[in-house]
């Protein structure tokens with residue numbers, strides 16, 4: 001009996017010894033997977049491979065539990081003879097078990113190892129439609145970390161009752177070890193995912209910063225441009241104002257002298273003087289009109305007229321450099337819907353470039369206007385050296401210039417491009433046009449025709465011999481000119497500024513006031529306000545004279561008074577007509 005007992009316990013001991021050795025080998029094998037903590041599917045693969053190696057399981061898989069829903073998702077599945085299948089995050093396997101579903105679901109829900117010897121007889125096992133292999137016995141071991149089930153290890157065999165108690169203990173042992181490893185790997189995995197999200201967010205932020213930097217650069221550039229134009233505008237307005245007063249006497253005296261007795265030669269010379277003064281007047285008007293920033297409204301504009309106006313600013317330079325002008329302006333050109341001031345800038349930039357390109361050689365500047373159903377097209381070409389391919393790609397970039405320092409800022413075409421694109425149009429270099437450079441500007445048409453702002457009816461001269469006129473102007477030459485033009489027909493008094501005028505109006509009666517807008521001390525506006533309160537009968541008997549009618553504030557003020565105005569430099573006819581019509585109103 002003793003001997004038998006001794007033999008039984010020895011056999012038992014041998015079995016236990018072999019099992020322990022096997023478990024030690026299994027754990028050693030599992031520990032090799034520690035290096036794969038940063039690779040969750042790789043770690044799972046190591047675990048299922050170890051189970052297949054150390055147990056009779058034909059197939060082994062690991063399902064991880066979704067913390068929110070409690071469902072089990074297949075991460076890795078491997079058969080004894082296959083390479084295994086991996087299902088990474090976002091690449092879900094079709095095998096998902098709802099909470100408590102199937103044998104694995106049962107093991108997870110009860111946190112208990114489940115072993116089934118005959119799957120046909122146990123309701124807890126469900127045959128998945130996706131499973132191709134036959135399964136008759138299974139072990140499902142929950143993976144429990146820090147008191148919570150984080151997954152399940154599933155082992156299966158096609159034969160019934162294939163797993164021994166030792167196999168179950170081995171799988172349970174692996175599940176215990178896997179819990180520690182998987183918990184760590186899940187943390188690493190979560191950190192990795194967070195890093196990817198953070199990186200993405202950071203890239204988005206960097207993208208935002210880059211976009212902000214670009215818009216800051218653009219704003220700075222716009223500021224530079226508007227400052228440049230504003231300063232230029234102020235400068236031009238001042239210069240034009242002074243020049244107006246100088247041109248007025250030339251125009252008026254040349255007209256008056258022509259009416260006096262003079263020989264043919266003298267008359268011809270006087271006509272040249274008059275024509276030059278008229279030309280200068282046109283240039284000054286254009287300068288004043290276009291140098292004013294701030295008037296940005298779109299309106300129907302005849303671009304032929306805009307081109308003509310632009311040319312007045314540059315014709316002198318062209319003539320000086322032996323550049324011929326060839327105009328082919330479509331007489332039926334419909335109006336374009338544009339801010340005219342900006343279109344002048346665009347045309348001026350292109351023409352200036354063309355003139356610069358033909359500076360030393362002379363040549364021909366060709367301007368053509370045409371239209372189609374949607375757009376007005378202006379084509380400006382020169383016979384200069386043209387623009388080489390490698391440069392042509394950069395010419396619309398801000399600050400790109402091939403001109404020597406001090407001769408070009410490189411902003412001309414980039415500003416033009418911005419203006420034209422603001423109009424939903426386009427500007428481009430027509431490279432197929434042949435030698436020289438050809439620029440095309442396209443802007444949308446407008447259906448409404450621009451009203452002619454100058455509505456002069458037939459002029460009727462009336463006599464107002466008895467009329468007393470007070471001329472208020474700080475410029476003595478202008479006072480002389482007015483006296484010479486109107487002197488014989490009217491009784492004229494002069495005031496040298498606004499204060500002088502108030503004294504004279506307070507002491508004598510006048511039928512008409514002619515007031516210069518720009519005066520030191522009390523200016524034209526303040527004088528008019530004083531007149532309105534103290535001598536309202538003169539309110540509609542006031543004529544303003546100014547060269548700066550394109551200044552928005554001045555124009556708005558004069559329009560609000562309903563008074564007439566004379567634009568300096570005026571001609572003798574303008575002056576006489578204005579005085580007469582105001583007196584008869």
Ligand SMILES: Nc1ncnc2c1ncn2[C@@H]1O[C@H](COP(=O)(O)OP(=O)(O)OP(=O)(O)O)[C@@H](O)[C@H]1O
Pocket residue numbers: 349353354357382384385386387391395396400401402403407408409410411412413414437
């Ligand atoms: N008609 C042309 N013929 C030859 N080159 C041209 C012509 N028009 C433009 N370019 C080239 O394009 C460049 C950029 O022109 P853009 O008008 O933008 O600046 P810029 O004329 O150099 O300087 P800015 O207009 O500010 O005085 C010029 O420097 C020149 O190299």
Ligand SMILES: [Mg+2]
Pocket residue numbers: 349352353408411412413
């Ligand atoms: Mg330029």
